[in-house]
Amino acid sequence: MIIFNNGKYKSLHAATQGELDALESAVKKDQDFRPHFHLTTPTGLLNDPNGLIFDGEKFHVFYQWFPFDAIHGMKHWKHYTTKDFIHYESAQDLIPDEHFESHGCYSGGALLVEDKIACFYTGNTRRASDNQRIPFQNLAIFDKAGQLISKRPLLENAPTGYSEHFRDPKPYYSKDGKIRFVCGAQRENFTGTAVIFEMANLNDTPRIIGELAIPAFDNHGVFMWECPDLLNIGGKDVFIWSPQGKQREAHQFQNNYHATYAVGELDHQTFNAEQIAELDQGFDFYAPQTIANVADRTILLAWIGLPDLTYPTDEFKWHSMLTLPRELRLVQNKLYQQPVQEIYQNLTALQTIQLEEQVEIAHLDTSYIKFNANNAAFHLAFFHNEQGEKLTLSYDGKLLYLDRSHTAQTVWMQKFGRQRYCEIENLEQVEIFFDRSVCEIFLNGGEKAMTSRFFIRQRKNIVKTDRTLQLEIAQPKAIEIK
Numbered sequence: 001m002i003i004f005n006n007g008k009y010k011s012l013h014a015a016t017q018g019e020l021d022a023l024e025s026a027v028k029k030d031q032d033f034r035p036h037f038h039l040t041t042p043t044g045l046l047n048d049p050n051g052l053i054f055d056g057e058k059f060h061v062f063y064q065w066f067p068f069d070a071i072h073g074m075k076h077w078k079h080y081t082t083k084d085f086i087h088y089e090s091a092q093d094l095i096p097d098e099h100f101e102s103h104g105c106y107s108g109g110a111l112l113v114e115d116k117i118a119c120f121y122t123g124n125t126r127r128a129s130d131n132q133r134i135p136f137q138n139l140a141i142f143d144k145a146g147q148l149i150s151k152r153p154l155l156e157n158a159p160t161g162y163s164e165h166f167r168d169p170k171p172y173y174s175k176d177g178k179i180r181f182v183c184g185a186q187r188e189n190f191t192g193t194a195v196i197f198e199m200a201n202l203n204d205t206p207r208i209i210g211e212l213a214i215p216a217f218d219n220h221g222v223f224m225w226e227c228p229d230l231l232n233i234g235g236k237d238v239f240i241w242s243p244q245g246k247q248r249e250a251h252q253f254q255n256n257y258h259a260t261y262a263v264g265e266l267d268h269q270t271f272n273a274e275q276i277a278e279l280d281q282g283f284d285f286y287a288p289q290t291i292a293n294v295a296d297r298t299i300l301l302a303w304i305g306l307p308d309l310t311y312p313t314d315e316f317k318w319h320s321m322l323t324l325p326r327e328l329r330l331v332q333n334k335l336y337q338q339p340v341q342e343i344y345q346n347l348t349a350l351q352t353i354q355l356e357e358q359v360e361i362a363h364l365d366t367s368y369i370k371f372n373a374n375n376a377a378f379h380l381a382f383f384h385n386e387q388g389e390k391l392t393l394s395y396d397g398k399l400l401y402l403d404r405s406h407t408a409q410t411v412w413m414q415k416f417g418r419q420r421y422c423e424i425e426n427l428e429q430v431e432i433f434f435d436r437s438v439c440e441i442f443l444n445g446g447e448k449a450m451t452s453r454f455f456i457r458q459r460k461n462i463v464k465t466d467r468t469l470q471l472e473i474a475q476p477k478a479i480e481i482k
């Protein structure tokens with residue numbers, strides 16, 4: 001075991017006495033923004049969900065974690081297990097302590113192989129002489145109880161033809177039962193792609209199969225594909241990934257980077273896409289990953305955040321959270337997403353509230369609300385404080401837009417814009433999960449989703465409306481962590 005401790009490349013093994021307790025005290029000073037029913041980091045920075053798997057009894061949820069500050073430093077995999085996405089138990093984390101992960105355990109996925117959890121991940125390393133990044137692809141084996149059994153490097157460096165940006169292996173079984181994994185990559189000519197590997201078994205050395213081609217995807221300007229995920233829903237192939245550099249459009253792909261999906265058919269390495277779209281149109285959503293081995297359902301989690309963003313909670317030494325687990329369905333080749341049934345089952349009884357002009361609603365900031373827009377325009381303003389801050393959601397019959405201009409922003413948040421739009425005709429059902437500094441919005445039973453952070457201190461739980469609406473409201477159950 002090597003104890004890394006070099007500036008921000010410091011592992012948990014190097015934590016000094018009382019250091020984590022001091023960080024936890026800093027986090028506790030945040031009175032306004034810590035979520036109740038979203039999984040968030042105890043301290044430091046959280047990013048991508050990793051290693052998501054169902055072991056036959058419970059789910060394993062890992063995420064990218066830098067424990068010591070709200071910055072991207074030495075990445076660990078924080079590890080929890082859960083049966084219901086409400087009660088979580090801490091399991092053994094993946095801590096960088098080998099030469100093949102000297103600068104962090106970067107993202108990857110898991111596969112259940114017999115009774116073992118095989119976690120494929122990128123070992124980020126930098127050469128001492130010139131700081132050149134050398135990516136390893138590694139394998140860590142956990143047992144179902146969540147204990148680490150072993151880890152080893154599988155591949156050193158990117159294959160010929162690719163730059164140092166070669167990472168995020170996501171394993172899956174091929175249609176003929178082989179172990180495969182797909183990595184996000186940048187070609188030497190600075191274009192983004194994904195590369196597939198195959199192994200006969202976990203002791204094998206991976207061999208390269210080739211690039212995944214998606215002819216229908218406009219890769220213009222795209223310099224890197226991160227976090228690829230190949231899966232199958234009801235007989236259709238689905239590819240989910242996070243391309244970087246895609247051109248922004250007026251009403252979609254509005255962030256700096258985007259989580260995207262393609263639905264179609266995978267023919268060898270060619271993905272014949274019948275549909276390509278953005279997965280979520282809110283301000284903060286990236287690096288989604290699915291749990292593909294649960295009978296009859298596909299569950300997705302994502303990072304509610306984006307690379308390069310800072311948030312007002314950084315001063316309290318915590319940054320970001322994961323989305324609620326979402327079940328994916330295909331409806332006419334479109335990917336629909338809605339929180340899993342466990343989240344709905346754990347809501348308090350729905351209460352109906354007549355919304356006229358202005359209403360105060362107890363616990364609005366940790367609530368689930370639902371209403372029918374009847375395809376007519378509305379303008380809603382949520383949470384007000386003395387400084388006139390509020391979050392607004394409006395619909396004009398074609399376009400829904402979320403506006404966080406009148407909320408606290410960091411410079412980086414402002415840089416990325418103040419409104420997010422979503423084109424949707426025939427808007428019927430609107431569902432919103434508010435959790436203190438985050439909202440997840442689902443339209444028409446998951447046809448579109450918008451996930452965003454927002455920061456309003458000392459807020460009043462008030463809604464103002466320009467139209468009478470019948471709201472149904474309930475409280476989701478808070479997460480418990482042991």
Ligand code: FRU
Nearest residue numbers: 048064075106107167226287
């Ligand atoms: C995506 C990402 C991955 C990488 C990880 C590092 O957010 O950049 O490509 O493995 O985060 O934390």
